[in-house]
Amino acid sequence: KNEVEQSPQNLTAQEGEFITINCSYSVGISALHWLQQHPGGGIVSLFMLSSGKKKHGRLIATINIQEKHSSLHITASHPRDSAVYICAVPKTSGSRLTFGEGTQLTVNP
């Protein structure tokens, strides 16, 4: 079993739709990272959160530490949101990140 599981693997939406991507993890963590990987390959950090909820523009990330689950929401999705969204967690003993497989999001105009 992977330590980090994401769902769905692929997601296609129409512009304007509300998007949810889920991440479950099996190890105890200090914080969880949401990353965005552009079609060209570059990785951008979106959020790091250890409890509750964070919001940045149209992006919202939530985490439930007890249930070992996090969600990334995108409101009013736009074609420029099309990318791979990756959940990553640090090993309990250090900062090395373990990555999920990623969710490929395609937003059609």
Added chain:
Amino acid sequence: EPEVTQTPSHQVTQMGQEVILRCVPISNHLYFYWYRQILGQKVEFLVSFYNNEISEKSEIFDDQFSVERPDGSNFTLKIRSTKLEDSAMYFCASSVQREVSEQFFGPGTRLTVL
């Protein structure tokens, strides 16, 4: 806004050759990382580095790999004798601290081993 930079963006090499991938972390960051992503697969941790020594390394980081901070700004990953399976995107990242710290990623170096 400060960012992590990596050079080259693409490196093509022959099997058995040595390659050095270079990274310039964000200047006030203390922890440095190398990750790799084989095409179509997830990102994997290779090594972390702090205070001029390796903090952690994965099973992938065997004797053919080495890291170095040769001066105050560069952080390098050397692969001594490249194999076909080393073909991947290599990402450098840096963070201010070890625990509960956002990691900032460079744009990556695509390594192709022929």
